[in-house]
Amino acid sequence: xxxKKPRVPVREQDAKERAANFREVCLGYDLQEAVSExxxxxxxxxxxxxxxxxVNVRIPEFIAEIVRGDIDAAAAVIxxxxxxxxxxxxxCPQETQCEGSCILGIKGEPVAIGKLERFVADNASNAxxxxxxxxxxxxxxxxxxxxxxxxxxxxxxxxxEVTVFEALHKAGGVLQYGIPEFRLxxxxxxxxxxDAVASLGVRFETDVVVGRTVTVDSLMEKxxxxxxxxxxxxxxPKFMGIPGENLCGxxxxxxxxxxxxxxxxxxxxxxxxxHTGKKVCVVGGGNVAMDAARTALRLGAEVHVVYRRTEAELxxxxxxxxxxxxxxxxxxxxxxxxxxxxxxxxxxxSLRCIRMELGEPDQSGRRSPVPIEGSEFEIDTDTVIMxxxxxxxxxxxxxxxxxxxTRRGGLVADEAGQTxxxxxxxxxxxxxxxxxxILAMGAGRRAAKAIDEYLxx
Amino acid sequence: MLTPNICRMRVSAPRLAAAALPGQFLIVxxxxxxERIPLTISDYDAAEGWVTIVTQNIGxxxxxxxxxxxxxSFADVVGPLGNPSEFVKETPSGSERVVFLAGGVGTAPVYxxxxxLHEHGVKADVIVGARTRDLLxxxxxxxxxxxxxxxxxxDGSLGFHGVGxxxxxxxxxxxxxxxxxxxxxxxxxxxxxVLTCKKLGIPIVVSLNTLMVDGTGMCGACRVTVDGxxxxxxxxxxxxxxxxxxxxxAMRRQGQYKEEETYEKEHHVxxxxxxx
Numbered sequence: 001x002x003x004k005k006p007r008v009p010v011r012e013q014d015a016k017e018r019a020a021n022f023r024e025v026c027l028g029y030d031l032q033e034a035v036s037e038x039x040x041x042x043x044x045x046x047x048x049x050x051x052x053x054x055v056n057v058r059i060p061e062f063i064a065e066i067v068r069g070d071i072d073a074a075a076a077v078i079x080x081x082x083x084x085x086x087x088x089x090x091x092c093p094q095e096t097q098c099e100g101s102c103i104l105g106i107k108g109e110p111v112a113i114g115k116l117e118r119f120v121a122d123n124a125s126n127a128x129x130x131x132x133x134x135x136x137x138x139x140x141x142x143x144x145x146x147x148x149x150x151x152x153x154x155x156x157x158x159x160x161e162v163t164v165f166e167a168l169h170k171a172g173g174v175l176q177y178g179i180p181e182f183r184l185x186x187x188x189x190x191x192x193x194x195d196a197v198a199s200l201g202v203r204f205e206t207d208v209v210v211g212r213t214v215t216v217d218s219l220m221e222k223x224x225x226x227x228x229x230x231x232x233x234x235x236x237p238k239f240m241g242i243p244g245e246n247l248c249g250x251x252x253x254x255x256x257x258x259x260x261x262x263x264x265x266x267x268x269x270x271x272x273x274x275h276t277g278k279k280v281c282v283v284g285g286g287n288v289a290m291d292a293a294r295t296a297l298r299l300g301a302e303v304h305v306v307y308r309r310t311e312a313e314l315x316x317x318x319x320x321x322x323x324x325x326x327x328x329x330x331x332x333x334x335x336x337x338x339x340x341x342x343x344x345x346x347x348x349x350s351l352r353c354i355r356m357e358l359g360e361p362d363q364s365g366r367r368s369p370v371p372i373e374g375s376e377f378e379i380d381t382d383t384v385i386m387x388x389x390x391x392x393x394x395x396x397x398x399x400x401x402x403x404x405x406t407r408r409g410g411l412v413a414d415e416a417g418q419t420x421x422x423x424x425x426x427x428x429x430x431x432x433x434x435x436x437x438i439l440a441m442g443a444g445r446r447a448a449k450a451i452d453e454y455l456x457x
Numbered sequence: 458m459l460t461p462n463i464c465r466m467r468v469s470a471p472r473l474a475a476a477a478l479p480g481q482f483l484i485v486x487x488x489x490x491x492e493r494i495p496l497t498i499s500d501y502d503a504a505e506g507w508v509t510i511v512t513q514n515i516g517x518x519x520x521x522x523x524x525x526x527x528x529x530s531f532a533d534v535v536g537p538l539g540n541p542s543e544f545v546k547e548t549p550s551g552s553e554r555v556v557f558l559a560g561g562v563g564t565a566p567v568y569x570x571x572x573x574l575h576e577h578g579v580k581a582d583v584i585v586g587a588r589t590r591d592l593l594x595x596x597x598x599x600x601x602x603x604x605x606x607x608x609x610x611x612d613g614s615l616g617f618h619g620v621g622x623x624x625x626x627x628x629x630x631x632x633x634x635x636x637x638x639x640x641x642x643x644x645x646x647x648x649x650x651v652l653t654c655k656k657l658g659i660p661i662v663v664s665l666n667t668l669m670v671d672g673t674g675m676c677g678a679c680r681v682t683v684d685g686x687x688x689x690x691x692x693x694x695x696x697x698x699x700x701x702x703x704x705x706x707a708m709r710r711q712g713q714y715k716e717e718e719t720y721e722k723e724h725h726v727x728x729x730x731x732x733x
Contacts, residue, residue: 167673169486169493169533177675207535209673213472236689237677246682246706248713255676263492263670270490271518273717346709393674395692 007109008037015326034119038066048101054442075124083153089118135159140225145173147231147428150444156200177262211395234429235393244340249348253292253387276301277382284387290320308336350378417447459594471506479570483536487521499565511565555581556635560642575602586621590614622653648704663699
């Protein structure tokens, strides 16, 4: 019979306090809490959580190790399938993956798998893995985000000599420039994960823009790389195409978050400028919108999230929405911007919006929003941040022979990551368009396997 | 130092130098806490593995870059970024005659373009404008590769007394014929260069020095309206058909962080060379 024990709540920074700092919101379990939560797992004969995880972490196995109190053994179980457990425990949408399929969730609350994974990653001793013997075959990985890191570490474990090329000055991709400090601390958590990948023998070269500094062709023809994995990420920020988007005070979420996360604008000792004004409207409902909104709030602004559907359709992780509401962010639902007005000096004065109602379900199964005629109204604001998605970056596809693109501009790649050019593989947002960290990692892992098969003929 | 305020540096960057072409730029970060500063490449040597940058002291970050002494290293140098000049893809025929309008620090990146054309047998005249004679830079270098070099100063302290566009009008009225123009300099100077070239019927390309963070298309800070469409200067530029650029918007957007930058400049304590 299912236990009736409730889920162990996780300690968090108080909402009022955290709204004014960039320290991590969730404080994580201690050993006693973790063991208590781990003991709720039913150890199903056919664990649905494993199948629902994009990298198939052996969840009941690592949870069993926690119950035994052997955290290092739990870490070793996770490490067989995931190279970034401290990241995934924090940023995965567990409610639609592992926890979403947990049997306990049918009548009560699922096991807090994400929080347990995080506990293991944060508390395991840093035993450096044995570096496998090199097979002398060089593989290049383009981009040091989740896809690239997962691919690189799997290849390194198989003995390949892997070099990861990163365009920015710090490795990590979206984990570095996109996801804020208060969700994923950089100097502690992310650095430790990156160091773990480097300890497998993976080399990182920052400040190299593939498609400009070097090309995929030059890497293969001149630098001796036998295969290349492209995990270059989501690309160019989209705008809505409404009047006033180029006014001063309108930013892409990418710019706003990069200034704050990668360039540390929130810290006084860094030189990066950032602009919020008194009031900020963030347009969009995904994780990026939540990150931008909560960052603007911490920088001292009053923040509204403007979203054209309802709370039920918000694509963001549930925990992020919940935290955003707790912190005092206002959600203007069923609201769609139609224009950004000018204050007469070329800066934002207001966001003109129209009220929406939900109509018939669209292809994605979500009910599509329809404007209510004559319902336009204005929200006075200093700053507008657009978090409405991205379109693929043409830099690599334009400079690499033989790479076909989808209609939307993403790289064509099969399930294993094979592109239309032999020896060149791809995965993550560069193929699928903006998705999640864990899906990108899954693609990176599958590509590593495919690269190994390709190179062994 | 080229002038008390403008500094030229040769930076060792073999991969970058091997890939650089006229018209492209790079991004420099002085130290761990510095900004990413986009700068046009003003010379390069693939064999020796260096590029040249020219910086004007206009803010706390550029002051940090200028404070570097020979032998020191920047935290980061990345590039080349942006597309090469149009003529690199398709060499103009020998019957073409190009005129360059250069202003201020924008004179430096004109040099590799003129040099490239010179090496490919295309004739190019260069008009360099500055407020006063002490601010004229790259004159010797340009003289060695340009067909004709015209120097202009607003105060008449050297060469033609007046702005570069007035010099261009004078040359055309005296019979000079140009098949294309390239303007690189402050936004306002490029705006007026476009107006003059439109009047004279000369097609003109401008190189836009917009705000940028990453320089690879990711942030969109560099967006400009060209022919009514939003374009990203870093991946689609930096050069555009000048007659299609919305300069008024571009100038406003360039000043977007002025308030924050003034604050940084006033409160900035230089850490370079103090063990950070």
